[in-house]
Amino acid sequence: MFTRTVRPAVALARAAQQQQQQQGMATLRELEQRLKSVRNIEKITKSMKVVASTKLTRAEKAMREAKKYGAANNELFKHVPVEEAEPKEPKILYLAVSSDGGLCGGIHSSISRAIKREVASSPGRLAIIGDKPKAQLSRSLAKDIGISFSGVGKDVPTFGEASAIADEIMKKGGEWDEIRIVSNAYISALSYEAHTTAVISAQALREAAGFQQYEMEEDVSKDLAEFALANAIYTALVEGHAAEISARRTAMENASNNALDMIGSLQLQYNRGRQAVITNELIDIITGASAL
Known part of the structure; x- marks a missing residue:
């Protein structure tokens, strides 16, 4: 009578233990898959950090060379301030300089x-x-966007790319008295900030008192304004490219560190779950041996 009474309870206990073990094994499999996924992500972000570090050296070298021309450009416009007899509101064209790349x-x-x-x-x-930036600005300033460019910044920008952009702006950018180029200034390998560079039109350049002091046989203001615009765009592209590579390296380093922290946490959970499953199996074996 005692054996018949106890047998159903033992069967229920064993069924509950088996269900717990199955749930534990399922959880362990999920943890194992997550660990594998996070390890793969950590390998990718680490590789991307190495690639960005290699590219940053080239980008910094190109930026140092381009900034020399940019300094000469700024010196020109600093000495030819526009002085109008009747001040009027200038027509401004803003040029946002960034790229198509993400993860930065x-x-x-x-x-x-x-x-x-x-x-x-x-x-x-x-x-x-x-x-x-086009996708971000289209949400609030879509009606103000006149012209856009893509496919720039995959590698170190060249003066040819800047000249092509300046030419398109001259043709399709509409009427403007001043272009304000907004780009990222490279401060250090860990920091950057947005800054604005102004370039005036050929008409505004001709009207500048400082420019009128020079005696010229023919008008060169148009060519000078186009070259100055291309030069300013080139400087902004190269400096922005260096800032982007630096930011990408920092982002990938942070992502790798976060992945390592997650791997440590998941590994601890996996070890605890595995230990719990083994303990339950040992309890089942010892209980069965005691029953025999």
Whole structure:
């Protein structure tokens, strides 16, 4: 009678233990899959960090060379201030300089925020380099976007690319008195910030008192304005490219560190779950041996 009474309870206990073991094994399989996935992600982000570190050396070298021309450009416009007898509101064209690439932190958001601040204080038309800032600015300033460019910044930008962009702006950018180029300034390998460079039109250059002091047989203001625009765009592209590579390296380093932390946490959970399954199996074996 005692054996017949106890047998159903033992069967139920064993069934409950088997169900717990199955659930434990399912959880262990899920943890194992997550561990494998996170390890793969860590390998990818680590490789991308190495690639970005290699590219950063080239980008910094190109930036140092380009900034020499940019400094000469700024010196020119600093000595030819526009002085109008009747001050009027200038027609402004904002040029947002970024790229199409992702996985580089807030490099594109920095440009978008700066453009929104500039437009809020002095309204104007927009020209955009890069699909990422275009997607961000299209949400609030779609009606102001006149021309956009993509496919720029995959490698170190060249003066030929900047000249082509300047030519398209001259042809299709509409009427403007001043172009304000908003790009990321490379401060160090760990920091960057958006800054604005102004380039005036050929008409505004001809009207500048400093420019009129020079005696010239023929008007060169148009060629000078086009070259200055291409030069400023080139400087902004190269410096922005260096800032983007630096930001991508930092982002990939942070992602790798986060993946390593997650791997440690998941490995601890996996070890605890595996230990619990083994303990349950040992209890089952010992209980069966005691019953025999």
